[in-house]
Amino acid sequence: MQQPKVYSFPNADQVAQALDKFLAQASAEAIKQHGRFSVAFSGGSLPATAAKYLKDNKSVDFGKWFVFFSDERCVEHTDAESNYKLVKDELLSHVPIPDNQVIRISESLVNDSKLAAEDYDLQMSKALGCDIVNQPPAFDCILLGIGPDGHTCSLFPGHPQVEEKSKWVTFIDDSPKPPASRITLTIPVLNQAKNVVFVVTGGSKSDTVKLIVDGRDQALPAAHVAPSEGGLYWFLDDATAKYLTVNKPAEFKL
Numbered sequence: 001m002q003q004p005k006v007y008s009f010p011n012a013d014q015v016a017q018a019l020d021k022f023l024a025q026a027s028a029e030a031i032k033q034h035g036r037f038s039v040a041f042s043g044g045s046l047p048a049t050a051a052k053y054l055k056d057n058k059s060v061d062f063g064k065w066f067v068f069f070s071d072e073r074c075v076e077h078t079d080a081e082s083n084y085k086l087v088k089d090e091l092l093s094h095v096p097i098p099d100n101q102v103i104r105i106s107e108s109l110v111n112d113s114k115l116a117a118e119d120y121d122l123q124m125s126k127a128l129g130c131d132i133v134n135q136p137p138a139f140d141c142i143l144l145g146i147g148p149d150g151h152t153c154s155l156f157p158g159h160p161q162v163e164e165k166s167k168w169v170t171f172i173d174d175s176p177k178p179p180a181s182r183i184t185l186t187i188p189v190l191n192q193a194k195n196v197v198f199v200v201t202g203g204s205k206s207d208t209v210k211l212i213v214d215g216r217d218q219a220l221p222a223a224h225v226a227p228s229e230g231g232l233y234w235f236l237d238d239a240t241a242k243y244l245t246v247n248k249p250a251e252f253k254l
């Protein structure tokens, strides 16, 4: 596992600017290498930060993007709790990504999270056009947030989904954060990605970031994210990075 690369910026706006540059470059490299860019979005505060500058970035070949969700709430696509709706409102409705390249939870299965997770795994396999039965898919980029409890995706502290080793998508029906039913990518998928990018701003999670980034505290699901070959990045504002002493922020350079 490589050491995380931690970047910190004076404010959330500058985090958004740097993330735009990072994603534009990751997209260009992936498209040059294999003709497309596969990216998984989280919900929560991440989509607004990720989309702020990206949605107007004319250098990005959005037609070659394949968009996935690192976790999703088991709700309809129009529900205010839907991560798909959030990413659609912030980014997808502003850029020319073909609708069939946005791989989202099946609305007909939102009342059965187990089936919804199995179906999402199948959709992922078809969209990525590769054999992900025996090994996890290698996304070009997975964008993650964290909760104050150290959860990432819908992998919550003390819940068995964190230890899942043989499924690439799983489900939870007793999420401590509502809504209770969700589907989520698992740690093996996160750790197979070419780039995993955590984005945390606002200062309220500075203690949690310290425990994850410096302490690798395995009680916190986000500390299990350690890509075997890919890069692990943290895009923070200074208020969130303030307690880091081991993995101190480095200068942001592409």
Ligand SMILES: O=C1O[C@H](COP(=O)(O)O)[C@@H](O)[C@H](O)[C@H]1O
Pocket (backbone or CB within 6 Å): 042, 043, 044, 045, 046, 071, 072, 073, 083, 144, 145, 146, 147, 148, 152, 153, 154, 177
């Ligand atoms: O419930 C969720 O929470 C996390 C963190 O959200 P934030 O609003 O504190 O940034 C998010 O990453 C995840 O996708 C979402 O389903």
